Amino acid sequence: MNAPYSNRQWFYVKRPTSRVGSEHYELRESEISGPLAAxxxxxxxxxxxxxPYIRIQQHERNTYDVPHPLGIVQRSGVVGEVVESASPLFAKGDWVSAYSGWQLYARCHQSELTKLDPASAPVxxxxxxxxxxxxxxxxxLMEAGRPRPGDTLVVSGAAGAVGSLVAQFGKKAGCKVVGIAGGPDKCRFLLDELKLDxxxxxxxHKTHKDLTSTLIExxxxxxxxxxxxxxxxxxxxIPLIKRRxxxxxxxxISQYDGGLDTPDMGPRFLQHMLFQxxxxxxxxxxDYINRMDEMVAQVAPWVKSGEIVFKETFVDGFEQLPAALNSLFEGxxxxxxxxxx
Ligand SMILES: NC(=O)c1ccc[n+]([C@@H]2O[C@H](COP(=O)([O-])OP(=O)(O)OC[C@H]3O[C@@H](n4cnc5c(N)ncnc54)[C@H](OP(=O)(O)O)[C@@H]3O)[C@@H](O)[C@H]2O)c1
Structure with missing residues (x-):
């Protein structure tokens, strides 16, 4: 290796029982050095x-996966630059995505990396x-939601990463789209930038019944x-669903802070499923990871042409990671x- 690299890593050290915060993490410093393997x-x-899935995996019981182990670097997706390479596939300066977690530097096998093209979309x-x-x-949306032109699509968390895209894909599919989000700024974003209906x-709204009244209208x-x-x-x-x-x-996400069993004891208002x-x-x-290319082939041209708005909120500073995770739960x-x- 040419240089020793001063690494900073956030270790996940304590399971939260309610809201996640910096007390569940430890910031550690170390050095990466030594020869690179082939x-x-x-x-x-x-x-x-x-x-938000980071919080799901912090629960002590199995969910769709085993719990995230304690005492290791918090796992997450990362976009970064290659600074040294012993791989024929990657050169210094290449942009890549990896699942290398909350650390400044990572030694990765080439098979763990996907090369990105900064000319085709922001990395x-x-x-x-x-x-x-x-x-x-x-x-x-397309396979489970099966939207048809003229359908009314309601999206909760509509101003977030997933929701803002679902809402726009729904407009492209010819739906009337109603977004639900927290606060006037987010609602303005839904109307002015995403052009929702x-x-x-x-x-x-103080109660779910008040919200139902607004949503009926x-x-x-x-x-x-x-x-x-x-x-x-x-x-x-749910009481507003139509036939089929x-x-x-x-x-x-509203349930992740508790034990995942409280207060939502089970699916509610299921009689409406029967009626409709x-x-x-x-x-x-x-479950769709092997179909990534299919999604990118469809969506990347819309990103390039500006037909799909992809808003990003940036927080600056490695030390901010636990606080940033927490802020997802504050909107x-x-x-x-x-x-x-
Ligand atoms: N199934 C999957 O494979 C998959 C993949 C990715 C994400 N997800 C799920 O999709 C959801 C959105 O994920 P994302 O990455 O796009 O996050 P996000 O929507 O960008 O961020 C989270 C948002 O959730 C809202 N929120 C937080 N606490 C809430 C509460 N108690 N009640 C109502 N809204 C609340 C906040 O928006 P407001 O200000 O509007 O409240 C916050 O900005 C999460 O539930 C996540 O677990 C699932």
Missing amino acids: NEVVVRARYISVD STALGVLGMPGRIAWFG RAVDYRE ATGGVDVYFDNVGGPITDAV ARIVICGA RATIQGVLAR GNIGKLLVRV
Whole structure:
């Protein structure tokens, strides 16, 4: 290796029982040095992803995966630059994406890296619209939501990374799209930038029944509900589903802070599923990983032409990572939240 690199790493050291914060992490400094093995590459992170699934994997029981182990670097998606390479596939200066976690430098085998082309899209999009959030937004909506022209699509968490894309894909599919988000700035974003038909600020509603009243007026009934948040917002939408509605469960961020079992003891208001012969389907991004190229082929031209808005919220500073993760639960982001390091 040419240089020893001063590394900084956030170790995940304690399981949160409610909101995650810096007390669950330890910042450690070390040095990367020594010879590179064949096909090994050193990557310097430039954008590090914070995602709600990190909080899911902090629970002590199995979810869709085993819990994230304690005492290791927090896993996450990263976009970075190659600073040294013993691989025939990567050269110094190449941009790559990797799953190398919350650390400034990582030694990676070439098989762990995907090369990015900065000329075709900003490299940070590999963690957002052209990455995992884009993948679940596209396949979740198109394959589980099955939108048809004229359908009414309701999206919760509509100003976030996944929701803002689902809402726009829904417009492209010819739907009337109603977005639900927290606060006037996010609702303005939904109307002015994403050109949605209606935006509903859930924070203005004290109970799910109040929210249902507003949504009756805004939607006239729901054909597709793409759910990112669960809890009271979902309670408000379900009574409005129409005949053969499709409910896509992508996330339930309002429930992640508790034990995942409280207070949402189970799916609620299921009689509406019976009355309307509706379907409800959970979707997971990893199930579509082998179809990434298909999604990128469809969506990348829209990103390039500006037909799809991909908003990013940047937080600067490696030391900000735990606080940035926490801010997802406070609604601190519009679009994809990234930490720039
Ligand atoms: N199934 C999958 O494979 C998959 C993949 C990616 C993401 N997801 C899920 O999709 C959802 C969105 O993920 P994302 O990465 O796009 O995050 P995001 O929407 O960009 O950020 C999270 C947003 O959730 C909202 N939120 C937080 N607490 C809330 C609460 N108690 N009630 C209502 N809204 C709340 C906040 O927006 P407001 O200000 O509007 O409240 C916040 O900005 C998450 O549930 C995530 O787990 C699933």
